[in-house]
Amino acid sequence: MKPCELCPRRCRVDRVNRFGFCGAGENLRVALVSLHRWEEPCLVGKFGAGTIFFSNCNLRCVYCQNFSISHEGFGGEISIERLAEIFLEQQRRGAANVELVTPTHFTDKICAAIDVAKAHGLTLPIVWNSNAYENIETLEMLRGRIDIFLPDVKYIDDDVAKNFSGAPNYFAVASAAVSKMFELVGAAQFVDGQMIRGVIVRHLILPNFRRDAMRIVDWLHENFGDEIFISLMNQYTPVYRANEFKKISRPLTTFEYNSVVEHATNLGVKNCFVQVGKTADTKFIPNFNLDGV
Numbered sequence: 001m002k003p004c005e006l007c008p009r010r011c012r013v014d015r016v017n018r019f020g021f022c023g024a025g026e027n028l029r030v031a032l033v034s035l036h037r038w039e040e041p042c043l044v045g046k047f048g049a050g051t052i053f054f055s056n057c058n059l060r061c062v063y064c065q066n067f068s069i070s071h072e073g074f075g076g077e078i079s080i081e082r083l084a085e086i087f088l089e090q091q092r093r094g095a096a097n098v099e100l101v102t103p104t105h106f107t108d109k110i111c112a113a114i115d116v117a118k119a120h121g122l123t124l125p126i127v128w129n130s131n132a133y134e135n136i137e138t139l140e141m142l143r144g145r146i147d148i149f150l151p152d153v154k155y156i157d158d159d160v161a162k163n164f165s166g167a168p169n170y171f172a173v174a175s176a177a178v179s180k181m182f183e184l185v186g187a188a189q190f191v192d193g194q195m196i197r198g199v200i201v202r203h204l205i206l207p208n209f210r211r212d213a214m215r216i217v218d219w220l221h222e223n224f225g226d227e228i229f230i231s232l233m234n235q236y237t238p239v240y241r242a243n244e245f246k247k248i249s250r251p252l253t254t255f256e257y258n259s260v261v262e263h264a265t266n267l268g269v270k271n272c273f274v275q276v277g278k279t280a281d282t283k284f285i286p287n288f289n290l291d292g293v
Contacts, residue, residue: 006107006138007058008173022058022105029055029075029106031068033086033292035095038284040231040273042195043127043148045096050124052086053101053288059131060166061154063206063242065285070102071240076293080109084116086292091124096194097148099127107138114145125196128181132174132201133167139180148195149181152202156215164206164248175219187227188271199228200273204236208247210256214263221267229271232260235279251280 003012004020011021019025035048043049053066055075068074078086087098103110114126125147132151153174155161161170181199188198201220205213213232220230234257236248243249261274 004105006135007104008133008135008169009058010135020105022056023071023073024056024105027077028080028083028109029073029077030083030086030293031055031075031288031290032286033090034286035090035093036099036286039099040200040229042190042193042229043096043099043150043200045094045194047094047096049097049099049127050087050090050093050095051099051101051129051286052083052090053286054103054106056105057102057131058105058133059154061240062164062245063236063238063240063248065237065239065282066102066288067240069288074288076290078293080112081116083110083113084120084122087113087117087122087124088120089292091122095124097125097127098122099129099150101129102131103128104130104134104138107141111141111145132177133170134173134177134180136176136180139177139184143184147185147197149178149185149199150202151178151181151199152204153178153216153220154204156212156219160209160212164245178220179223182224182228188229195229199224200231201228202231202233204233205252205257205260206236206248207250207252207256210260213260217260217264217267217269221264221269226269226271229273230264230269231273232257232264232275233279234275235281235284237280237282237285239282239285 013020032053036051037048057070127148129150
């Protein structure tokens with residue numbers, strides 16, 4: 001991290017002495033450790049996914065439901081050794097996996113913690129839950145360490161990505177990242193209905209952008225077929241600064257969501273998770289209270 005080039009922004013800040021664009025300094029920051037039951041079914045198991053929510057983020061999404069930790073940096077500083085302990089605590093709790101949420105800006109220290117935890121008996125699959133705005137070199141550090149990649153591919157239009165997330169060249173970066181993730185772990189593998197290896201690409205469908213969502217589905221199916229899973233999400237909730245942007249100031253309609261699901265079906269996509277019921281609700285936003293940290 002001297003200078004930091006962990007993400008595509010390559011802001012080259014000496015994070016020992018200054019904060020990067022992401023808002024992170026030298027030390028790991030974690031806002032919540034939990035057993036999360038609202039992930040894709042193949043990641044939840046009996047007790048939940050073993051989520052670890054990291055503070056800060058390299059995107060600036062105006063509708064981020066986790067803005068208190070991603071933008072405002074709420075969280076507690078921990079050491080590499082403490083993070084390794086948390087991994088093992090999640091295993092003892094019966095978590096289906098260790099799920100690292102928004103981890104990119106701490107990649108080097110997370111890799112070190114994984115190595116320590118594995119040396120002390122960690123056997124759970126490790127999930128990398130990111131915004132897909134990743135460097136190829138940084139992803140290469142995860143070879144042999146990460147079992148499941150769970151990127152959220154947000155945009156295909158660069159102007160939309162810049163307007164809503166401040167992310168230039170987003171799709172070029174994210175598409176290359178997903179291809180690298182697939183290279184690292186290959187086609188999906190399961191044991192007793194639980195994924196132990198593979199890639200699940202999420203896409204949160206935004207109001208007024210259903211055709212962009214269809215284009216993302218097209219690209220995923222054309223490039224990976226049914227060797228990966230797609231997760232189409234209808235849970236968009238206009239929080240944080242969303243009301244400042246007319247197009248995304250309302251929830252998604254049933255028509256918008258169903259039209260994307262129908263498009264995927266007509267393409268022949270078989271491995272696709274869909275959401276049912278009322279998911280666009282602030283009650284599903286985690287309570288970031290430093291539990292487990």
